[in-house]
Amino acid sequence: MEYGKAGLRQFLTAFVFIGIIGIFLILNLVIAPPDVLVSERRKPARFPELTMNTVVSAGFMDKFEGYAADNFVFRDSFRAIRAFTVLDVFLMTDKSGIYRSKNVGVGEFKRMDTGAFTQSAEKIKKVADSLLLEGLNVYYTFVPDKSIYAERYMPGFDPALAEKILSGVLGELSYIKLTDTDALSANSFYKTDLHWNQAEISKVVKLLCSRMGAPLDLNGYVKETAGDFRGVYPGQLALPTSPDSLFYITLPSLKASYLNDKTLQFESGPVYDLARFKGIDPYDLFLCGPQPLIVLENEAVPERELYLFRDSFGSSLAPLMAGAYSKITLIDLRYLNWKIIDQFVQFTPGADVLFIYSSQIFNNPSILQI
16 A cells, blocks of 8 residues: 555656656747847857767757757746845855845956966057057056955955056056046946946046046036946846946037948947947947947047047947047957058057056957957
8 A cells, every 4th residue: 555655656756747847848849949038148059950970979969958058948037046046045145156246236256367467468568569669658557347346355356466467567558547546436337237337437537537638628518318227247147136227428529430340431420329228238329339440539629639449348438538539549459450450540649548448358368359
């Protein structure tokens, strides 16, 4: 009798388990996979090529695991359950490197790679040395990871160590210190994203322009709102997160031109592209997202020129710095090789040059085409 009850329990357990697997199998066959994983801002892995070579080499199964994980039904719901369990039940400090903080919101642990920082600095020095020979005034700084403003210690970015590494390579250049000043704080950054908030970096702009001797005039700028903004981190966290408000600062006299990567000619475009705010990365509103070369011109200020070597942080910084410069050329060496820069940019002796990169770029020197 006891054996019969045990056997029945085992049968029912197996039946329920197979039933659950069968239901999810049917759902996965019926429900079409997403074209884009909106919460994670990427496309899901596609079904891998099935050939004898991929089967024998185990390449098919390796890629199939990623495909199955990306296309599984109710994927976001299961991710949310896991995140809740990790952070709110087991009270762990992070979920797969994503943390929550009262001061800075949601962020990601980014450990510094000292070797990478050195290599990035060496690449910058190569460019800076050639510009110094052409008679330009060269400055550099870095945007720290927002984790340094968290209420608890985050074992990631170390601004003091970053300064030491960069000064060891770039010591001959003029350094503009942003950390440990009143220019930056936790409020300078979005709570849901890695980027700084354009509406909160006026002190940064004033500090940079002051150190470069460029009189800044922010009169005439108007603060506009685009709406609620959820940055890159909520989707990675997979838990409900209050949005930021995205503001952008407009100036009627400011004009923008972009290098068309097909025609290789500059074409006029918007300083702020509101259509992109509704896209997969709303931060692309600023200067139309990733662009190799942009020229900003402001006829309302005295003639003065700046060459800004930048990453995405420069997209929201440059429109404000146009209050001190009649012409700003933004150069993104992630998308344009330094070897061919002279085909598109003619450097003016006596102009200012600013290298400003975030910690993510310094941690990834291979991305700079130098």
